[in-house]
Amino acid sequence: MIPLRPYQQELVDNIRRAIGQGRHSVCAVLGCGGGKSVIQGNIAASATARGNRVLFVVHRKELCQQITNTFTACGVDFSLCTVGMVQTVCRRLAKTPEPKLILVDEAHHILSQSYLSILQHFPGAVVLGFTATPQRMNEGGLGAVFEELIESVSTEWLIQNHYLAPYKYYGVQLADASKLHTKRGDYDKAEVEALMNKRAIFGSAVENWLQLAKGKQTIVYCSSIATSEGTAAAFREQGINAMHLDGTTPQAQRQAAVEGFRRGEVTVLCNVDLFGEGFDVPDCDCVVLMRPTKSLTLHIQQSMRSMRTNPNNPDKVALILDHVGNFTRHGLPDDVREWSLESKAKKKKQELSVKQCPNCFAVVKSAVQECPYCKYVWEKEEREGPEVVEDIILQEVARMPYSKHIECKSWAQLELFRSTHKRADGKIFKFAWSLHKAVQLGLAVPERYRSAAIRLLRQDEYRRLKFE
Template sequence: MLQLRDYQQKMVSKTREALKNGYRCPCVVAPCGAGKSVILSEIIRMTTHNKKQVLFIVHRKELIDQIRQTLLKNDVDMKFVTLGMVQTIVKRLEKTSEPDLIVIDESHHVLANSYKKIIQHFHHALVVGFTATPVRLNGGGLGDINDILIEEVTTKWLIENQFLSPYKYFAPEVMETFQLHVKRTGDYDLTELDNQFTERKIWGDVIAHYRKLANGEQAILYASSIYQSEKMAASFREVGISSEHIDGKTPKPERNEIIQKFRDGEIKVLCNLDLIGEGFDVPDCSTVIMLRPTQSLSLYIQQSMRGMRYRPNKTSIIIDHVGNVNRFGLPNMERTWSLEPKKGSNQTKAEAPVKICKECFMTVLQTDNKCPHCGAVFKVEAKAIEVDESAELKEIDEQTFKLDFRTPEDCKSMKELYDYAKTHNYKRGWAYHQGKARGFI
C-alpha cells in the first residue's frame, strides 16, 4: 500500500465526510505536485474493499496505464474497477457495469456533453472529480455538476513546505518591448496587450535563453505545431544539445524509447506538441520552455509546473517566450475557486455552419474543402510565426508581476499608485488624480 502524506489523508477524509453529509458530486482540488493519483487511489481502494464498483474515467488513453499501475501499488481490488476513456465509455453505456462510484480525472472537463451523458445514465452513482483548476476554459464554474469543492493545500504551500521546488520565471518585458498605446486615463490598452501575446510570435532567442538560464539542464519544450517542435529539436541538435521530438502520432514504441532516453539523461531537451499535457507522466526535469500561447489555465498550470517536483537545493526554471504569464499569472499565485459560473460562461457558442466561396460567392458548408458549384479548393492559410530574437526575457517574481502586469484598478492604496506611476514613467500628478477619484485622498 502507498503511504499518504498528512495533507493527502486529510483530503481523503474531507471527501468521505462530504459524501456522508449528502453531497453527491464533490470536486477535489489537488494542485499539480500534490499527489492526485495517490489521493484518488486511496478513495478507490476503500470503495473496492467494500465490494463496490468503481468507474474511473480519463480523457486520454495514455493515462489509463499510468493510473492502473498506481491502483495496483495501492492494493486496489481491480475486480471492482472499470477504467476507460470518456469517448469509449459514452459509446458503451449499456455494456458498462453499473458503478457505485464514478471517479473523473481532470474533471474541469466535466461539463462536456460526453461526461454529462455518463453521469446522467448512472444517476444513482456518487461522483468524485479531481482537478488542479476547477474552472472551464471559458471561465465557467463547475456548479452545474459539482456540489462542493474539497480544498486543503495550495501550490504556494507545497513549495514552502518542500513538496515542490522553488522556481524562477522568465518572460518578455511587457511595457518596454511592446510599446503599447496609453489611453487618456493613463491605462494601457489591454486589448492591444492581449493581441500582442496571442499573436503567433516568439520573443527572444530560444536556444540562447536556454544556454543562459538553464544550460545543461533537462527541459521539456511545448511547441505550437509539429513543424515547430521538430524544427526546434533539430536546431538544438545542430548546436550540440541532444534533443528529440514526440507528439500524439509518434508510434508508441518510438515514443517510449525517447522518453526512456530522456529519463536516463541521454536527451537534454524533449520537444512536444499536445502530448505532455494533463496528467501525462514524464520523468522529472528542471526546466520548461513555452513556445505556445494557451488560453487554458489548466494546461498553463500543468505545463509551467512540469519541472517543479521537489529536489533538494534545486530551483526550477520556466522560460516563457510567448507571455503566458500575462494571461494567467504566476503558477503559485493564490487563486480563489468557486463553483458559480460567470454569466453566460457555460453556454456554448456554435461555429458558423457556412462560409462563402471567394470564386463564385456560393454559400457552402463550413466543413467543405471544395466548392460544389465551381470546384474551387479552399486553402487553409497558415500564419507564419514571427520570431523576435533580439528580445530579452526578464525574471518575473511576485513583486515585478504586481508592478508590470497589473492595471491601475489593481492598486489598493496611494503608495501602490505612486509605485505604479514610477514604474510606468507617469507623473506623480497622475497618481494623485487617480487616488482622489477613488477616495484614497
C-alpha cells in the first residue's frame, strides 16, 4: 500500500469521522496535485480488505487505466472493486454488483443525470466524492447530493510545504472575450474558435514561449481542433517538436505522442479538452492557456497542470502563460476560495427580448432573422474581432507569491495588509484570507471573531487558531 502523507491521512480520518456520525454522502476537497487518487486507493483498499464492494466512477475512459494502476499499487482487491466510466456504468447498471461504497472522481460533475442515475440505482451505498472545485457551473454547490463538505489543506499550503511547485504566472488579455456569447454556461465554442483563429495570436504564443519558456515541456490548451493544429504548426515552423491531439486522434497515435512527451522527444503538446482533469504529467513545466473559459474548475485544472513537483528538479518553478486573460475572471491558482454545498439562487427570467420589423412593423422575437409576415430579412451585424496585437510579450502577474504578508507580526498588521493590498487580479482579499494566514503564521485573533472562524475555517485549521 502507498503510505499517505500526514495531510492525506488527516483527510481520510475526517471522512471516516463524518461517516461514523451518520453521514451517507461526503464531498472531500483537495487541490490539484494533492494526491486524491492515492487517498481514493487507500480508502478502496481498506474497504475491500473488509469484504465491502467498491464502485469507482470516472468521467473519461483514459482515466480508467491510470486509476487502476494506482489502485493496484495501493493493494485494492479487484475481485471486490469495479472501476468504470460513468456512461459505461449507466448502461450496465443491471449487471453491476451492488456496492457498499461509491467513489466519485472529479465530483463537481455529480449533478449530471448520468451520475444521479447511478446513485439512485444504489441508494444504500455510501457516496464519497473528491474534487478540487466543489461547484458546478451555473448551479453552485453540490448540496443536492452531498450532506457534508470536508476541506483539506489549501493549494497555497501545498506549495509552501513543497508538495506542489511554486509558479510564475504571465498574462495579458490578447483575445477579447468580453463580446462572446454563452451556451450551457461556457463561452460559445464557435465564437471562441473565431476569436482565437488569428495568426497574430499564434505568433504571439510562440514568441512568448520562446522568450519565457524556451525548452520547457509544455502543454497548450486550445479552443478548437483548428486552433490546436494551427498552434502546433506555428511551433514547428520555429523548429520546435510540437504535436496536436484531440478526442478524434487514434488511441495508438495519442499514446505514442504522450510517451514521446514523457521521454522529452516531444516538447509541446497542443490539445483540445484532453489533458485536464486527472491527467498527470509530472514532466510538464509550462502550460499555455489559449482557451477563454467561464469555468473556474476548468481554469484551475488547466493552469495547475504544470505545478507537479519533479524529484529530478527540486528547484522547479512552474510557468503559466495565459493568452486569454482567464486570471482576470478567476484569479490565480492558489487564491483562497470559500466553498459551500449551497446552490446558487436562480436568476429571475429576463423579459422576452423583441424587435420591430422596419418593413411591416410587426413585433417579433429578437432572434428572428426573417420576418414571418412580410419576409423582410435582417442583415447579420458583423461582430468586431479582437484587436490584432503584434510583438507583445506577456507580463508577470504575480512575482513568486507568499512574500509581504509573512512579515506581519500581529492580527492588526495582517488586517492592515489586507485593507491596503489587492490580489494580483485586482480583487480584494476577503476576511477569510486573514483567518487562513493567521493560522499559518501563528497569530492570535481577537475573541470577537471566534464565530466567524468557526464558519469560515476547516476544523483542523480552527483547532490550530489562537485567540486573544
